[in-house]
Amino acid sequence: MLDTLLLSRIQFAANISFHILFPTITIALAWFLVFFKFRYDQTGEAVWLRAYRFWVKIFALTFALGVVSGITMSFQFGTNWPGFMERIGNIAGPLLGYEVLTAFFMEATFLGIMLFGMKRVSPRLHTFATLIVAIGTTLSAFWILSLNSWLQTPTGYTLVDGVFYPKDWFEIIFNPSFGYRFFHMLLASALTASFLMAGISAYRLLKEDHKHAPKLTLKVSLTVAALLAPMQMFVGDLHGLNTFEHQPQKVAAMEGVWETEQGAPLLLFALPDEQTRTNHFEVAIPKLASLILTHDKDGEIKGLNEFKGEHPPVKPVFFGFRIMVGIGVLMILVALVARYTLWKHSTLPTWQLKALVVMTFSGWIATLAGWYVTEIGRQPFMVNGLVKIEELVTTVPSEHVLLTLIGYLALYAVLLTAYIKTLFYTARNAVQVEEYQTTPVQGGQYV
């Protein structure tokens, strides 16, 4: 039965999934742009400016998609989840408010100068504007991840008649899972942006683009990916340990553990079955899950049966986790191999370039899979252990929600297609552009 609750959940999930694609790119891409611009100011080499010019276009488009899909969500709190603000508003409100005040305005205003102001302000001020935009995107991530983490691991509040009141803002903002989640997300963004940059640069090279810029951006992005992909594995592991401490039911679903076990195996593959509360087709490494989570091969992992009725649906969490980790491992391999080849031969063979093109959006898939694990893993709660999602839903008739849901889905499908096509079109367009002029014209500008 398609009721308002289910439809509202699908709608919010669709919106937030669509939205997260774009900030995931822009948070880190902004820092790449700061780097390109800074190197240009430092060396005066035109190639850095060309790299900047090409990627600033993609940044602008991605940023615009992030802005418009973000506005949608700020309204949905009120239209579909009125209970959210009525009960959690005293905590969530100021965190969202600080995001608008300290991040949104700064990003949006300096973005204008960054995109269109190079001829109108001094080079130093223009680099500064780029830096401010990068700081803005990161601050925005800071506040929203603080709020999300608070929903996962609430601290620093008092609860009176079902309504949350703030007691200690420091504890609220820096709640136990915040640091892990924030760095995990920043690294996810860095990897998503580097694989996007590597993929598009490889695509330009495959299209016989002999300019220096795509080679340079390929090198920079692969260097970042090779450094950060292994680090992400490490941070992700710490994040998992933190989740094991605060949300054991989520970890039990991730690992597919039904009965509490000592020395639980790591399941490489299985088909969890919620009816029989067992797994089928298990492929397992004995004792490894216990070893990873408790640092003891006979350590205890609480099973899902201890949380009957209050644990998340197992399949999406279980498979989401495996997709995320699988792609993460693939990213490490590809980044290391490609960066090594580049170091040895200063060029990549065609098959590696093609592999990078295939991996262009790998960051998106891993990021989405990871968010599904953590968000579905919090179900059925909105605030972990305290407030269930069904308590917060709107009274709007379900037909209205169905109507808007169809509208959003159709629009998002069109926009996503247009976005991806435009990225590759922009890349092909850049191939055709004549070798740029290498001597500065008026005011230090290159054309």
Added chain:
Amino acid sequence: MFSAEYLALLYSALMALAIIVYAVLDGYDLGVGILLPGNNKPAADTMIASIGPFWDANETWLVLAVGLALIAFPTAHSIILQALYLPIAFMLLGLILRGVAFDFRAKAKTRYRQTWDRCFKLGSLITAFTQGYMLGLYVMSFEHSLASHLFAALSGVGVIAAYTLIGAGWLIMKCEGEIQNSAIRWCRLSNLIALLGVLAVSMVNPLINAYVQTRWFGTEISLLMLPLPLICMVLFIIQDRVLVKLNQNPSYGCWLPFAITVMIFLLCFFGLVYSFFPYVVPGTLTIFDALADPSALTFMLYGVVLVVPAIIGYTLFSYRVFWGKTQDLSYY
């Protein structure tokens, strides 16, 4: 910690500030979108270039306004947003179309460019109309009758006219030659329609709403308030005269129509706020009853005091950077 009463007044003042700044700033760029010609690429390029560096920040004021409602008056926020479920969804559709069309038109294949231009225009129209429609429903206290929806539709047309007016004022100020001349014509026409719209709303509002009637005719300060509508009318007439003069002599104060329109916006908005104060949901909920927890709002206030002046500062700076007549826009 500040008293609840003080916080309620302060946050409603902030919310009012965010709404009126939004109406003026996003108003002009939506207006430019509504006026976008379908068959004249150079003109469309210049018009879009005039709003390029600003539209994104302009839209952020809407997020701030909704955010403040959400933070300071959560109960009112959820009553209003649930009552306006469908119009809001359509507005968001309009805002999304417009926002992405702006970037796609510059980057997508040439054969898609005109489609994105149409999306830009259509998105601007939908956004303006639905905002007016919601304003109309709000004034009618979300009553679901035929009359109420008709009034809301009328109000939607009124807001289209108002945004066209301020958009044309912006173009007169920022453009030259052919675009400026057409903008003067559009400005005169929308000036007339907006005048009719304001007259209609001003008459209907006290007639249907006893509370509004008392505010304007039944208290001691009513007498002091009554000149406001008159000044507003006079401004419309001055606007018309200015436009006639500008048509003869384009160098005659090209910033005047925009400035006059801003004053009209301010007066109308003040009138609206005065009509309903202290209600945040007309006839149902006052700002004092809807207020969130004072300690959360006090925490938020530090940020507001520190950051809002900075926002105003760098917004002014950005307008100074792009001061003067619009030049071609390219990504640099």
